[in-house]
Amino acid sequence: MEVVIVCFLLFTLERLPLPLEIAVLSVFSILCLYGFLASFANSLFNKELILMGPAIFKKEEPKKMEEGVSSCILPQSHRTSSLRTIANMLDNGGVCGIPTDTVYALAASCKHPEAINRIYSIKERPSEKPICICISNLDQLRVINPPFSPLLWNFMDLVYPGGISCIVQKGEWLKKLGVGPAYETVGTNDSIMIRVPDHTVTAHLTDMTGPLAITSANPSGESDSTHHDMVITRLSDKLDAVLCDGYSNELVGSTVVNCTKINEGIIKILREGCVPTTKIMQLFERAKNTLGVL
Structure with a gap:
């Protein structure tokens, strides 16, 4: 992926040779296709059939407050x-x-x-x-x-x-x-x-x-x-x-x-x-x- 990103930057600056451009696009397409098929198969069967490696970005789950942390009771004074x-x-x-x-x-x-x-x-x-x-x-x-x-x-x-x-x-x-x-x-x-x-x-x-x-x-x-x-x-x-x-x-x-x-x-x-x-x-x-x- 680092090579693909560098090539995209060179392409933006119009410094990437045409043969290398075709090769990079091919590699990028293969990666995208692999990622799609892996995600689809893993989600469909609810287990990791095709290796994907660790996620780059992870959704942080909200921290749940621990139950029973405080045993302080709160009675009302009018009772x-x-x-x-x-x-x-x-x-x-x-x-x-x-x-x-x-x-x-x-x-x-x-x-x-x-x-x-x-x-x-x-x-x-x-x-x-x-x-x-x-x-x-x-x-x-x-x-x-x-x-x-x-x-x-x-x-x-x-x-x-x-x-x-x-x-x-x-x-x-x-x-x-x-x-x-x-x-x-x-x-x-x-x-x-x-x-x-x-x-x-x-x-x-x-x-x-x-x-x-x-x-x-x-x-x-x-x-x-x-x-x-x-x-x-x-x-x-x-x-x-x-x-x-x-x-x-x-x-x-x-x-x-x-x-x-x-x-x-x-x-x-x-x-x-x-x-x-x-x-x-x-x-x-x-x-x-x-x-x-x-």
Whole structure:
């Protein structure tokens, strides 16, 4: 074929002698006839009767997606059975994407520290960044009576439930709350961040599971997930389930408030999220005024 192609180029340039031209055309005709007969015979009998050699051009078959690559299930949040499914997965040590009153979060039960460690791996989250806990309501704290000051209780009464995370002093009271197995895994050595989301689905779920360790459902350093589709696209291959609840209520996460020095009349905004700093400070002033603190 290389000789035929070269001869055709010479013929185009009118540099091919007539005898050679006739010979090349004869050879080309024989090749074409052989190819036609070989293709016809092989196709007719569905096997290679006449050798043809490998094809020069091959049609690429579309790659089929492997079935069962992801075992992540996607229940709908409006079904009671879905909450039971997610609760059972969390109780068995799973990691799930769940909605909150702000953005979507990754959740693991505080009964399973190894599941909390999985969250770090899933998100590629730096180990020095602590994970907070989520409870359904303040009554869960009141029952165990942690050693919080009246000012802290007043402040939490004003901000919970809602898109605010309060950092408080860590203590043995966490074990009474149900965080015992994960005591060393959540928070820092001295403090713990608490979330009480203003979200019916999240509240019901945490009532069923007990305290959950949660953090935003996005790869570390990337934007928050504001729809369950974003969680599915980014992380479903690493998760056991995603509780689908549509669009989130907010575009950013909670506002983080350090309350470890609240007894000194000091709070510090570590991250401004969906609740603005001015609103936080107004609530803090109300909490102090209730106690007559100047």
